[in-house]
Amino acid sequence: MIAQEQIPTVLDHPVYDQEGRKIGDAKHVFVDDVTGRPEWVTVKTGMFGTNESFVPIKDASLVDDHLEVPYPKDRIKGAPHVDIDGGGHLDASEEQRLYEYYGIAWDEAWQRANQPGDGGWAHGTAGTAGAAGAAGLTDRGRGDLGAEDMGTARTGRSVGDDAMTRSEEQMHVGIERVETGHVRLRKYIVTEDVQQTVPVRHEEVRVEREPITEANREQALSGPEIAEAEHEVILHEERPVVETKAVPVERVRLRTDEVTDEETVSGRIRKERIEVEGDETGIARDRDERDAM
Template structure:
């Protein structure tokens, strides 16, 4: 159990699950309206801490400057979304829904809050102690604890003047670098048929006859008058010969180019509004409207 005086130590500090995984940072502590006992802590989760998840603080503990809760990270992140009104107040139905999600029986939680050993506390709805809360106390106008008597603002800050501080949430969008895939070069061999025309030559036999003349008479009468003879001619031809050689053709490499696109990110931010109530006319005016929403 986190004591009331430990709330400033919890706020804006990391929150871890039982396995040592960081869930997020503690944003608000909600305390019981009637007792001031810490009941819930909200943890900023999601990308850039854009969401807040409620976690029971009853069985949480402070370890080495951070808060440990007995619930897995995924269970906390998937907790029901609860809209807290402008006063930072958690009503009974919302609190019951959260108890059921975390497997805590509403009746048992109510009985424990009313045990005499716990100081006779009566279980009521929970109000928030903001990040700047002194001792984590919230405004008790809605719950019964008089914050005005303690000289505190609605946010719990000690103050000596009569001014209110109006705050707004601003959305800050950043980028993170993530892997989207892998591209690799792979070289492999394929076989293709290639046709090429090449001229080839061959020899053919042609029979020539010539008459006996004075020019060739001597060669014609050089042998016997009547005899048998044989003469042979060798024929030749050219045939295609295929030879392959590896020839470098090109160099191939992978390079990455950064391309900038624009994406529209939609989120929700909360803004505080200050109304001016007058006893003279009984009417309520929106100060933002009077001042052109310039606050």
């Protein structure tokens, strides 16, 4: 429940939904022109705050430095788009459409708005007090209060003197950190065919014949004169033996590097202009006002 004196605390502060998720920042608070009670808050949503959604402020509450509203983020972002007229007011059809979207009965809202009470939130009338009767809403409407114009509902009415306040919107570009993808390391096994050449040796039989000489005559005559005999030689060879062994070869990790790019953001802002109307001539105008026109 937000009172009018809490509006400066709400503006330009974060707004969270019923599940504790940030929706955006509060841009404007709309109050009833008759009762002065806050009725709606607009929330800047989107990556760069390019959209502005209306949310009922009746059951909202201030928690620390942010505003909590009893609606889910997706419902708020899908609220009907409303174009605010030059005076910063909601007309009857726009407000009725918003009431219906959030499940608030229009007739009940009108009745509560006209019930007598002490003007506080305890009676639960502030959330619908801005209805002020379907017939008179177009004239009285909702006053739009931004951080720069507390004290006047941007209707051109003075607040105690004969000066008129001229306001304009300023564009503030924020930065939102969002997920753009996932990168992971995954280790898997592949099989490759490899070749390696190694030298191997083997034995072969070579027959040697030598004549009988005085040097070997004694060995040649050591056996029987005529007989059968055998002599066996064992042959050897080398064969390659393959053995695999797992050894560590490198360490791999993921790191993120921040790269700064520049993006141009465009938007629309509204400015109020003050003109002097009358039959008299020779009216001096402010230099800045002449340059703007």
